Amino acid sequence: MSTPSFTLARTGDKIPAIAFGSGTKHQKKKKGDPVLKDSVDESLVDIIKFALTEGKFTHLDTAEVYTTRIEVGKAIAESGVPRNKLWITDKWNQGWGGRHRSTTPSGPYESLVKGLELMKIDYVDLFLIHAPFFGEDANEVTVEEAWRQMERLVDEGKARNIGVSNFDVPVLQKILAFCKYKPQVNQIEYNPYLQEQSPGIVEFCKRNEILVEAFSPLTPIVPTKVTEGPLDPVLKELESKYGVTNTLLLLRWVYQTGILPITTSTNKERLKDITKVWEFELEPSDVEKISAAGKKFHYRGFFQDYFEKYDQAR
Numbered sequence: 001m002s003t004p005s006f007t008l009a010r011t012g013d014k015i016p017a018i019a020f021g022s023g024t025k026h027q028k029k030k031k032g033d034p035v036l037k038d039s040v041d042e043s044l045v046d047i048i049k050f051a052l053t054e055g056k057f058t059h060l061d062t063a064e065v066y067t068t069r070i071e072v073g074k075a076i077a078e079s080g081v082p083r084n085k086l087w088i089t090d091k092w093n094q095g096w097g098g099r100h101r102s103t104t105p106s107g108p109y110e111s112l113v114k115g116l117e118l119m120k121i122d123y124v125d126l127f128l129i130h131a132p133f134f135g136e137d138a139n140e141v142t143v144e145e146a147w148r149q150m151e152r153l154v155d156e157g158k159a160r161n162i163g164v165s166n167f168d169v170p171v172l173q174k175i176l177a178f179c180k181y182k183p184q185v186n187q188i189e190y191n192p193y194l195q196e197q198s199p200g201i202v203e204f205c206k207r208n209e210i211l212v213e214a215f216s217p218l219t220p221i222v223p224t225k226v227t228e229g230p231l232d233p234v235l236k237e238l239e240s241k242y243g244v245t246n247t248l249l250l251l252r253w254v255y256q257t258g259i260l261p262i263t264t265s266t267n268k269e270r271l272k273d274i275t276k277v278w279e280f281e282l283e284p285s286d287v288e289k290i291s292a293a294g295k296k297f298h299y300r301g302f303f304q305d306y307f308e309k310y311d312q313a314r
């Protein structure tokens, strides 16, 4: 079965309903390795090609900060898959806090121009602002200036769609008040153990026709994150009922809640298993069972400092 899609409101573009991420584990490996960090990681090129061919992914997620744009570009070229059959998402790294400064402090325009060169492509399907951090600490552009640059990328055909990532309601409202083109997507951390990255965000995005994408959809089964939780017995029961892995149950749950999962792996068996995600459907009562069990536990893996204000109010 071919991959289903979500339709983006402004352009009507169809975005493939699951993505392969080139951040997290791949990014960590590359940055942590003195040789790989400034070169091409051929093992990453190989796994992305596998994801595109055997894994049947048609949607890749990258970002300036991952330093994996070069591998994404090489894998696309070597995969033999025509560019117009693929969806490529990239992000501007505007830096976060004092810890991590942007490599393109002038803003998203310069970032994507460099990204297109590295990926050896003419346009991306979607370009995102990676996080809602603006001001002296992170970069030199305001949210207004950054969004104007995003809109210029659309006008010049370099980005077909634009959006944001890790944005909470107040920052989104700020953009909606002045924008020419609305954000089409908000990519956030989302799984049964974090159903609201920030208060009301999913509902707000749905109401404003902003597609929500979920990074870290598999958190409940990644032992380095959660060793034991209230979802475990529910997943066990549903694994037997549907005859699928817990990975598939979680990806399917994300999709059936109207959200686009972004997952990744270095494991080819896991990638092949993921192709089966479109071959079954959870009954609505089982979607609810996963949601209800998930709400009994809270786990946040990213940007704890920024979201601390919300966690403290829980």
Ligand SMILES: NC(=O)C1=CN([C@@H]2O[C@H](COP(=O)(O)OP(=O)(O)OC[C@H]3O[C@@H](n4cnc5c(N)ncnc54)[C@H](OP(=O)(O)O)[C@@H]3O)[C@@H](O)[C@H]2O)C=CC1
Pocket: 020, 021, 022, 023, 024, 025, 061, 062, 130, 165, 166, 187, 188, 214, 215, 216, 217, 218, 219, 221, 222, 223, 247, 262, 263, 264, 265, 266, 267, 270, 302
């Ligand atoms: N916008 C943003 O701020 C962010 C965006 N992202 C994007 O989302 C993508 C996916 O994020 P990520 O958190 O990795 O997503 P997932 O929740 O899909 O986790 C994937 C990771 O989980 C591991 N895993 C899966 N199942 C198991 C298991 N049963 N036992 C042990 N390990 C397991 C995989 O390891 P293995 O390799 O062994 O399969 C892989 O490293 C990123 O690559 C990036 O593109 C991510 C974070 C932040």
Ligand SMILES: O=C1Nc2ccccc2C1=O
Pocket: 022, 023, 024, 027, 063, 302
């Ligand atoms: O993939 C990612 N890994 C990260 C680690 C820290 C901050 C953002 C990210 C990503 O987007």
